[in-house]
Amino acid sequence: MAQRKAKRRKRQSRRGFVLAVCAVLVFAGLLVASAGLFFKITEVRVEGVSVINPDSVREQSEIKIESNIFLLDKFAVSRKIFASFPYAKEVTIRRRLPNVVVIEITEAEPACAFSFQGYYWVTDRDGRILERIAAVGQPGYPIVSGVAPLEPQVGADAVFSEDQRDKQYALYPLIAALEAHEMLGKVTSIDLTQSYAATFMYEDTLEVRIGMPDDIDYKIGFITYALEQLEPGKRAILDVSDVRAGNAILIPED
Numbered sequence: 001m002a003q004r005k006a007k008r009r010k011r012q013s014r015r016g017f018v019l020a021v022c023a024v025l026v027f028a029g030l031l032v033a034s035a036g037l038f039f040k041i042t043e044v045r046v047e048g049v050s051v052i053n054p055d056s057v058r059e060q061s062e063i064k065i066e067s068n069i070f071l072l073d074k075f076a077v078s079r080k081i082f083a084s085f086p087y088a089k090e091v092t093i094r095r096r097l098p099n100v101v102v103i104e105i106t107e108a109e110p111a112c113a114f115s116f117q118g119y120y121w122v123t124d125r126d127g128r129i130l131e132r133i134a135a136v137g138q139p140g141y142p143i144v145s146g147v148a149p150l151e152p153q154v155g156a157d158a159v160f161s162e163d164q165r166d167k168q169y170a171l172y173p174l175i176a177a178l179e180a181h182e183m184l185g186k187v188t189s190i191d192l193t194q195s196y197a198a199t200f201m202y203e204d205t206l207e208v209r210i211g212m213p214d215d216i217d218y219k220i221g222f223i224t225y226a227l228e229q230l231e232p233g234k235r236a237i238l239d240v241s242d243v244r245a246g247n248a249i250l251i252p253e254d
Contacts, residue, residue: 023196039069042099049105051087054132060084068094081105084132086155110141111175112190114158116148125175127158127168138188142200143169146193167192174198177220197241205233211241219243226250 044063046054061077074093081091081103090106108130113120115135120143122130129152133139147167148165149158160168171192178184183202190200198210208223219240226238226248239249 039098040066040103041069041072042066043101045096045100045102045104047104049107049230051107052085052105053087056064057085057105058083061103063101069097069099069101072101077103086128089124110139111179112142112144113139113182114144114148114152117153121149121152122160123158125172127172129154129156129158141184142175142188142190143186144192146191147171150193166195170195170198173213173216174200174210174220177216180217181224182219183220183224202227203233205235206230207237209237209239211239215244222248 005161041063042065044058044061044065046057049057060080062080063072063077072093072095077093078091081088082095085105087107088105089108092104093103094104096102108124108126108128110122110130111125113122113133119132120135120139121132122139122141124130129149132154133151145226147160147164150161152158158168171190174190175184178187178200188201188204190198192198198213200208200210202223206227210219221241222240223238226240230236230250235253236243237249237251237253239251242248
């Protein structure tokens with residue numbers, strides 16, 4: 001009698017386990033079906049862009065409307081955008097449930113341009129080439145002379161010959177210091193013909209002689225102080241190459 005009861009309990013336990021598994025499978029199937037029904041992408045939003053065309057971003061992302069939002073490969077989309085848009089510095093892909101994908105882009109900012117083969121090759125402060133434009137007029141950021149990248153390619157980092165590396169190492173710390181002191185937007189040109197005697201033009205009226213690229217933050221800080229003492233629009237030469245030793249020379253031009 002006891003043996004028959006034990007067998008009956010065993011059969012009931014096995015039947016209960018099978019029913020539980022079936023219930024889980026049915027529930028999982030319902031979840032998949034509802035995801036396919038209710039979580040289809042209906043909109044791709046592009047945020048944070050001013051230079052990059054948002055419609056081009058949507059096209060290059062290859063995100064399909066009506067596809068399942070949970071099957072979106074965010075890393076693949078980011079790679080496509082980086083490869084297609086040199087101005088894309090940072091890319092973040094977010095799912096905004098139930099059916100919106102947001103592509104947020106932080107754009108790189110032009111820092112300077114190299115004049116080479118009849119074009120301006122525009123780079124950001126990290127040396128990434130953002131675009132090639134016609135060498136006409138003043139583009140709104142410094143034109144660098146005395147150094148040029150080898151075989152520049154838009155979207156790639158600027159590469160310099162071995163004998164120009166010292167000029168490269170002088171340029172980007174100078175760019176960073178000018179940017180930190182909110183002066184970069186008013187610098188029209190940078191001359192690195194001699195890396196130990198770098199100069200730049202400020203507002204096309206003040207020629208600043210930096211000298212060696214050492215103590216660059218200190219030198220730029222002194223220049224900001226000197227600018228407060230100068231008459232606006234007055235042409236002059238400011239030599240801060242030896243300012244650490246207390247030797248700064250201001251030469252007004254008639």
